[in-house]
Amino acid sequence: MANPLIKICGLSTPESIASAAAAGASHVGLVHYAPSPRHVEIAQAAQLRRAVPPGVKAVLLVVNMAPDALAQAVAAIRPDVVQFHGQESPQECAAFRAASGLEVWKAKGIKTPADLAEAQAYAGALDRLLYDAPAGKLPGGQGIALDWSLLAGYRHRIPWGLAGGLNADNVAEAIRQTKAPLVDTSSGVESAPGIKDVDRIKAFCQAARAIQS
Numbered sequence: 001m002a003n004p005l006i007k008i009c010g011l012s013t014p015e016s017i018a019s020a021a022a023a024g025a026s027h028v029g030l031v032h033y034a035p036s037p038r039h040v041e042i043a044q045a046a047q048l049r050r051a052v053p054p055g056v057k058a059v060l061l062v063v064n065m066a067p068d069a070l071a072q073a074v075a076a077i078r079p080d081v082v083q084f085h086g087q088e089s090p091q092e093c094a095a096f097r098a099a100s101g102l103e104v105w106k107a108k109g110i111k112t113p114a115d116l117a118e119a120q121a122y123a124g125a126l127d128r129l130l131y132d133a134p135a136g137k138l139p140g141g142q143g144i145a146l147d148w149s150l151l152a153g154y155r156h157r158i159p160w161g162l163a164g165g166l167n168a169d170n171v172a173e174a175i176r177q178t179k180a181p182l183v184d185t186s187s188g189v190e191s192a193p194g195i196k197d198v199d200r201i202k203a204f205c206q207a208a209r210a211i212q213s
C-alpha cells in the first residue's frame with residue numbers, strides 16, 4: 001500500500017504550517033468558520049496561505065458559506081482546495097467546482113452504512129469525499145472517530161479520505177482497517193483546542209507513514 005496523503009487541519013500560525021510541511025504533510029487546512037477555536041479571518045488566512053511551501057496544498061474549510069462571500073474569500077486566499085463542511089449539496093459543490101476550477105472536497109459525517117451509500121451521491125461533483133464523524137456542536141474538528149469497520153472493503157465511487165478523531169496512537173490502525181488514501185487530523189495534534197503541537201504533528205505523520213502492506 002502506498003503511503004497515504006496527510007492533511008493537518010486547523011492551522012493558524014506560520015510556524016505550525018512550517019512544522020506540518022517539514023513533517024511531511026501533503027495538505028494543510030485553514031478553517032474559516034467563526035464558531036471554531038481554529039477560525040481564521042480572511043486576511044489572516046491569505047497571509048497564512050503565503051506561508052504554505054510549494055509542494056504542499058492549502059485547503060480552505062468553509063461551512064454553508066454564501067456564494068458571493070465564498071468567491072471573495074477564494075479570490076483573497078487563493079487556496080488549492082476548497083473543503084465544504086456543511087450541508088452543501090452535490091449540485092452546489094459541482095457548480096462551485098465548475099465556476100472556480102479549484103479542487104473541491106466535501107466532508108460527510110458517517111455513522112451507518114446508509115450514510116456511506118448516500119455520500120456516494122457526490123460522485124462526479126467533487127475531487128474527494130472526506131469521511132468524518134457526524135456533526136455535533138461543531139461540524140468538524142471534534143476529535144471523534146467514526147466506526148472504521150464501515151469502510152473496510154467498501155467500493156468507493158470517488159477518491160476519499162478519512163478524518164475524525166485520528167491521532168498518532170490510532171492512525172496506523174485506522175489506515176490498516178480502511179486502506180485510507182488520505183488521513184486528516186486536527187484536534188489529535190493539539191495541546192489545547194486550536195493550539196497545534198509540533199511534536200504531535202511529527203508523531204502523527206511518522207505513524208501514518210509507518211504502515212506497510
Ligand SMILES: O=C(O)c1ccccc1NCC(=O)[C@H](O)[C@H](O)COP(=O)(O)O
Nearest residue numbers: 009036140141142143164165185186187
Ligand atoms: O476544525 C474545526 O474546528 C472545524 C470547524 C468547522 C468545520 C470543520 C472543521 N474542521 C475540519 C477538518 O477537516 C478536521 O480536520 C476534521 O473534522 C477532523 O477533526 P478532528 O476529529 O479534530 O481530527
